[in-house]
Amino acid sequence: MSILIDEKTRLLVQGITGGEGSFHAQRCMEYGTKIVGGTSPGKGGTVHLGVPVFNTVDRAVKETGADTSMIFVPAPFAADAILESADAGLSLVVCITEFIPTADMVTVLRYLSGGKTRLIGPNCPGLISPGKSKVGLMAGDIHKPGRVGVVSRSGTLTYEVVSQLTALDIGQSTCVGIGGDPIPGSTFAEILMLFEQDTETDVVVLIGEIGGTLEQDAAETIKNNMSKPVVAFVAGNTAPPGRRMGHAGAIISGAAGTAGEKIRALREGGAVIVENPARIGRSVAEALAKGSK
Amino acid sequence: MIKAQVYAGGRGKAGGIKQASSPEEAGKAAASLLGSRLVTHQTGAEGVPVEQVLVEEAVNTERELYLGIVIDSSRRLPVIMASEAGGMDIEEIALKSPEKIIKTWVDPAAGFQPFQGRQIAYGLNLQPELVKPAGELVGNLFRLFKTLDCSLVEINPLVVTMDKRLLALDAKVNFDDNALFRHPEIAAMNDKGQVDPLEVRAQDFGIKNYIKMEGDIGCMVNGAGLAMSVLDLLTLCGGKPANFLDIGTANNTERVVNAFRLFNSDPAVKAILVNIFGGMARVDVIARGIVEAYSQMDIRIPTVVRLAGTNVQEGECILEESGLKIIRAYGMQEAAEKAVAAVKNR
Known part of the structure; x- marks a missing residue:
């Protein structure tokens, strides 16, 4: 098993004819992902990368039976693209696009809440279940099938961690990049629960960073709902203090956004904390050897 | 009331708001603020320049x-x-x-x-x-x-x-x-005078995510999370980063060249550390950018480069064939240690 995607995933690529969409769709196909079609308004009826292109997601889903979509649509139109795929009934939407206005995401997440569509991202590298399916930008060959789950807010830092794992011959069940935006479609806490329920995941690596309170929420979940060990790293201990104006940000989150506060919360929640980002792989190896939490 | 108009709060406690009971006093208060730099708890230690003041009626x-x-x-x-x-x-x-x-x-x-x-x-x-x-x-x-x-x-x-x-x-x-x-x-209302000049330069170069820091190792990394961990790691290794720089995902060599231009024009930078893990960003494009940077400017600072990810073989080949004296590293720990050593051995 794995979470969210596997060899049965039927993927639709929104924005398949664009430069990045095309490049990465091809990479996913080469990895073995079952891409069943793409959308590009105005190019319906054509064929791109050997798969049919549709004008609308609704049509594409009806014709191909797609259950997942990956979005490469430019930021001004990306919120619309997410809503279109949710409306078409897809169970998983992975939005790669970065720089989407926060107000657009407020509306999107309100629309999605309580529905059957899970959103990963935006501003994320996507996800991969090694050896089964890749729905994202990550280089497939740095991964290896196995029993460690990875969930991260950062794209490239995840690649770094995965390559450390693979170099130590530690494979991964699924690696999920939830994205770097202030309000992501899926949270650490939600993905942790999916890993907890996955019979083929033994240890989870959580890669957090400064800002927001997602890590604190994750710490609560680890404490109350998880039996599997979680190895955590929080980036930004030495980050320059962000400049800010006004007081509202501090009123709503206080000091919770700092790396120190997040590390404290995660440690209290029972996670194994790694200080050195170059040693995350080794810490996972130790956690695997130790077994339970 | 005479109020300094800057991109920061906390002005009252920092002396950026003054009261006057006559036009003369108001003039004096304005003159003392204009042209000064205001340091509040929301600015860095360098403060922000006061170029405008707002004069308004004091209200009971x-x-x-x-x-x-x-x-x-x-x-x-x-x-x-x-x-x-x-x-x-x-x-x-x-x-x-x-x-x-x-x-x-x-x-x-x-x-x-x-x-x-x-x-x-x-x-x-x-x-x-x-x-x-x-x-x-x-x-x-x-x-x-x-x-x-x-x-x-x-x-x-x-x-x-x-x-x-x-x-x-x-x-x-x-x-x-x-x-x-x-x-x-x-x-169009953005007042560039309120931002660090190197950061304005970075913005003009298309580098949105650049923050000047106190140290001497210029860092070019892709992705904010990896960029922050490289700063963390450098610090753990006893180094001091000169900046935070997320080169982003733009697949053009120009932005890489511009990042080197920033490092080269910053006298504080004693070594450059490039740590790229390609995903959306392609390593070959970054490598080509580094080679172009060396051909366009005289770079005398040691450069440590660590490449991995999308198109890494092509990227390695480009650097190899360029014959440039670049210090190579094959892991982030090694890259950080070599950058710290490069500064020490200068």
Whole structure:
């Protein structure tokens, strides 16, 4: 098993004819992902990368039976693209696009809440279940099938961690990049629960960073709902203090956004904390050897 | 009242707001502020330049209130916040007695509702005749927040004057950078004088994510999370980063060349550390950018390069064939250690 995607995933690529969409769709196909079609308004009826292109997601889903979509649509139109795929009934939407206005995401997440569509991202590298399916930008060959789950807010830092794992011959069940935006479609806490329920995941690596309170929420979940060990790293201990104006940000989150506060919360929640980002792989190896939490 | 107009709060305590009782005094106060740099707890130690002041009537106030709107990331909704304790110490009050902050969240589907204005107005214990105007004020402020895609709107203090009027004595508005494409008129208002000159240069170079720091190792990394961990790692290895720089995902060599131009024009930089893990960004493009940078400028600072990810073989080949004297590393620990050593051995 794995979470969210596997060899049965039927993927639709929104924005398949664009430069990045095309490049990465091809990479996913080469990895073995079952891409069943793409959308590009105005190019319906054509064929791109050997798969049919549709004008609308609704049509594409009806014709191909797609259950997942990956979005490469430019930021001004990306919120619309997410809503279109949710409306078409897809169970998983992975939005790669970065720089989407926060107000657009407020509306999107309100629309999605309580529905059957899970959103990963935006501003994320996507996800991969090694050896089964890749729905994202990550280089497939740095991964290896196995029993460690990875969930991260950062794209490239995840690649770094995965390559450390693979170099130590530690494979991964699924690696999920939830994205770097202030309000992501899926949270650490939600993905942790999916890993907890996955019979083929033994240890989870959580890669957090400064800002927001997602890590604190994750710490609560680890404490109350998880039996599997979680190895955590929080980036930004030495980050320059962000400049800010006004007081509202501090009123709503206080000091919770700092790396120190997040590390404290995660440690209290029972996670194994790694200080050195170059040693995350080794810490996972130790956690695997130790077994339970 | 003479108020320094800068991109920072906390001006009152920092001496950026002065009172005058005659035009002469006002002139003196303005002269002392203009051309100075104001350091508040919201700026760095270098402060921000004061190039404009606002001169306004001093008002006799009965009460000082706080009113602000921001996105609450845990609820994923805009939150309107108000407090009876306006003025300078609002953050402390939020920390020590959070129950004194009144909050109401706006659903994007329903929009702002009149009851929310009443909730704030009654929560602030306003006198009956001010409840309606206060509710309208809150509604209008939310309209501003939404229409202009703000990330923050704040009136602090919102005062009740002796003659029972509501008056905004000071306000701050932040805009969502991602939504500026919808508001070119707002984008045009950006005052570059308020930002570090190297950061302005970075912006002009298309590098959106650059923050100047105190150290001597210029860092070019792709992705904010990896960039932060490289800073963390450098610090663990005894090094001092000169900057945070996320080169982003642009697949053009020009941005890489421009990053080197930034390092080369910063006298503090004694070594350069490039750590790229390609995903959306392709390693071959980065490598080509490094080679171009060396061909376009005289780079005498040692450069440590670590490449991995999408198209890494092509990238390695490009660097190999260039014959450039670049220090190579094959892991982030090795890269950080070599950069620290490069500074020490100079």
